[in-house]
Structure formats: structure tokens, C-alpha cells
Amino acid sequence: MAMETEVATTTPQLALSDTDINWDRLDKTRFHIIGAILFTAQSALLHPTAVVKTRMQVASSGLSNMKGVSVFTHILKSDGIPGIFRGFGTSAIGSMPGRVLALTSLEMSKDIVLKHTQGSDIPEASRIGLANGVAGMVSNLVSCVYFVPLDVICQRLMVQGLPGTSSCRGPFDVIRRVVHAEGFRGLYRGFGLTAVTQSPASALWWGSYGAAQHIIWRSLGYKDDMDMKPSHVEMVTVQATAGMVAGACSSVITTPIDTVKTRLQVMDNYGSGRPSVLKTTRTLLNEDGWWGFYRGFGPRxxxxSLYGTTMIVTYELIKRLSVRPSLSSFG
Structure with a gap:
């Protein structure tokens, strides 16, 4: 019994406030440097599933009807390891400035909403969900300006060689071809669809994550004014669970939109005129019916789900590591 008590008292404990660290408590330079390193590592782990998903959404009916594992095996056999990492270099390097923009707007927006709703009659779970939701929407709208062209470039690199797509020598060749064919607006194919649809989806994800995490903590008996503090293991488990649920729900809602957006951004064989959402939707319906909108659903x-879990655990870890020493409750 004495041994158990000793182990329990040496388990790292954290204040409940450390489960939701706000912008004004962070060392911004450390936050972005650590974020760049850890998020790049996370992207490397998940990039193959993005390649499989994108190929299933764009490919002819033969490949699109294959299961995700079969498509993954097919890519490995035909292109080897480099095939499942097509576009990763461009994505990893290109994402860094956009990530700074996205994370800064996310945290600043959340902080503003939390401060303006403090002391209101809104229930705490709803207030946190609202702040996270608004922050997610603002962050998505701001970052779309940067990430949509990057998506166009990376996805074209992922699917090159498939029917209806062009073969390119690298990201700069993609830019040259797109700009030559359509001007700079070609790099913003799908921008309107992304901004209008993904921003509410981002609000839903962040809002549900913030509210879910708050509810889980309260259901476990934790409150801000209590001496009882969660351990590192408890904190990671709760945040991972909330992130996984948010990611899974979001994928069900947004896959049809993502399929249309992806095809709109990469396909070149729609005949005369610039591709549009209507043309892309009609073509998809003619090819596979309504089920076609869920092409690549399994990998997505x-x-x-994995992204929601790993991203939020990584993100919360980055924030804990970036708390200014004078404001940290660690140790």
C-alpha cells in the first residue's frame, strides 16, 4: 500500500487550466518552431493515406472501386515507396508559412471570443465550443488564401499519370502549366467551394472538440477550482478521444465536398471551357451515381480520424512546451 501511495504521488500532475492553454500564455517563437518540427513529422506519417484517398477520388472507375488497401498496394507495386509520398516535399515545405498563419489566427480568434464571453450567461461547455468553433472558421478562411494553391499543386503531383491528368516534373512545372493554361486563377480552383464548405466544417470540428473535451473533463469529476489535477496520461487520453470523435464525424460530413473539390482541382479532360463545380458534380454522378461522392471514404x-487524434495531441503538446516559463504550472 505504501508503494502504491508513493507511485501515485510521483505521477506528474497538471492544473486543469493546462488542458486549454490560451494565446497570451505562449512563447510565440518557440510555439511556431516546435510546431513546424512536430507537424512535419505528423504529416509524414499520414501522407500515404492522403495519396490513396486522392487517387481514389480522381481515378477511373476501375481504381476508384478498389479498396483503400488494394490501391495502396497498387501504388507500391507500380511506383514503390516514392509513390506513396508523392507531393510530400512540396506539402511539407510549403505548409510551414501557411501553418504559422493558420495557428496564429486560430489562437488569437479563440482568445478574443473567450475574453468577450467571459462572465456571460452562456454555459461553460457552450462558451468553449463557441470560441473554438469561431476560431476554427476564421483560421480556415484566412488560411484558404494560402493553402488552396498549395493543395492544387500537391494533388496534381499525387495523381500525375492517371487518365485525365498531366505529368509534371515538379511543383514549379505544375505552377507553370496551370498559369499558362488558366492564369493565376487556375491555382485557386475550388477556392470558393473550399471556403464556403470547409470553414463551417472546421468550425464544427474545433467546436465539437472544445466542447467534448470540456464535457469529458467534467464527467471525470475535474473542475478548475479543485485541487485534483489530471495526469499527463489522462490529459493525452481525453484530448485524443475528443480529437478522434471530431475527426471521424467531420469525415462523414465533408467527404462528398472533398471529392468534388479534389477532382475540380486536378482534372484536365472536361472538354472546352473552365471546369466548374456543376460540371464536376455532373460527371461524378454520371460515372458512379451518388456513391461516387464517397470515393476514397475509407482512406479519408x-x-x-488519425489526423484528428494525432494533430490535437501534437498541437496540445506544442502548446504545453511553449508556455512562457513565468506562466507555466509544470514542475
């Missing part, structure tokens, strides 16, 4: 569901 896996990608978003």
Missing part, C-alpha cells in the same frame, strides 16, 4: 475516414 482513416486519415481524418
Amino acid at each position: 475516414f482513416l486519415n481524418m
Whole structure:
């Protein structure tokens, strides 16, 4: 019994406030440097599922009807390891400035909403969910300006060689071809669809994550004014669970939109005129019916569930590591 008591008292404990660290408590330079390193590592782990998903959404009916594992095996056999990492270099390097923009707007927006709703009659779970939701939407709208062209470039690199797509020598060749064919607006194919649809989806994800985490903590008996503090293991488990649920739900809602957006951004064989959402939707319906909108759902569901879990655990870890020493409750 004495041994158990000693182990329990040496388990790292954290204040409940450390489960939701706000912008004004962070060392911004450390936050972005650590974020760049850890998020790049996370992206490397999940990139193959994004390649499989994208190829299933864009490919002819033969490949699109294959299961995700079969498509993954097919890519490995035909292109080897480099095939499942097509576009990763461009994505990893290109994402860094956009990530700074996205994370800064996310945290600043959340902080503003939390401060303006403090002391209101809104229930705490709803207030946190609202702040996270608004922050997610603002962050998505701001970062779309940067990430949509990057998506166009990376996805074209992922699917090159498939029917209806062009073969390119690298990211700069993709840019040259797109700009030559359509001007700079070609790099923003799918921008309107992304901004209008993904921003509410981002609000849903962040809002549900913030509210779910708050509810889980309260259901476990934790409150801000209590001496009882969660351990590192408890904190990671709760945050991972909330992130996984948010990611899984989001994938179900957004896969049809993502399929249309992906095809709109990469396909070149729609005949005369610039591709549009209507043309892309009609072509998809003619090819596979309504089920066609869920092409690549398995890999996308896996990608978003894993992404939701790993992203939020990584993100919360980055924030804990970036708390200014004078404001940290660690140790």
C-alpha cells in the first residue's frame, strides 16, 4: 500500500487550466518552431493515406472501386515507396508559412471570443465550443488564401499519370502549366467551394472538440477550482478521444465536398471551357451515381480520424512546451 501511495504521488500532475492553454500564455517563437518540427513529422506519417484517398477520388472507375488497401498496394507495386509520398516535399515545405498563419489566427480568434464571453450567461461547455468553433472558421478562411494553391499543386503531383491528368516534373512545372493554361486563377480552383464548405466544417470540428473535451473533463469529476489535477496520461487520453470523435464525424460530413473539390482541382479532360463545380458534380454522378461522392471514404475516414487524434495531441503538446516559463504550472 505504501508503494502504491508513493507511485501515485510521483505521477506528474497538471492544473486543469493546462488542458486549454490560451494565446497570451505562449512563447510565440518557440510555439511556431516546435510546431513546424512536430507537424512535419505528423504529416509524414499520414501522407500515404492522403495519396490513396486522392487517387481514389480522381481515378477511373476501375481504381476508384478498389479498396483503400488494394490501391495502396497498387501504388507500391507500380511506383514503390516514392509513390506513396508523392507531393510530400512540396506539402511539407510549403505548409510551414501557411501553418504559422493558420495557428496564429486560430489562437488569437479563440482568445478574443473567450475574453468577450467571459462572465456571460452562456454555459461553460457552450462558451468553449463557441470560441473554438469561431476560431476554427476564421483560421480556415484566412488560411484558404494560402493553402488552396498549395493543395492544387500537391494533388496534381499525387495523381500525375492517371487518365485525365498531366505529368509534371515538379511543383514549379505544375505552377507553370496551370498559369499558362488558366492564369493565376487556375491555382485557386475550388477556392470558393473550399471556403464556403470547409470553414463551417472546421468550425464544427474545433467546436465539437472544445466542447467534448470540456464535457469529458467534467464527467471525470475535474473542475478548475479543485485541487485534483489530471495526469499527463489522462490529459493525452481525453484530448485524443475528443480529437478522434471530431475527426471521424467531420469525415462523414465533408467527404462528398472533398471529392468534388479534389477532382475540380486536378482534372484536365472536361472538354472546352473552365471546369466548374456543376460540371464536376455532373460527371461524378454520371460515372458512379451518388456513391461516387464517397470515393476514397475509407482512406479519408482513416486519415481524418488519425489526423484528428494525432494533430490535437501534437498541437496540445506544442502548446504545453511553449508556455512562457513565468506562466507555466509544470514542475
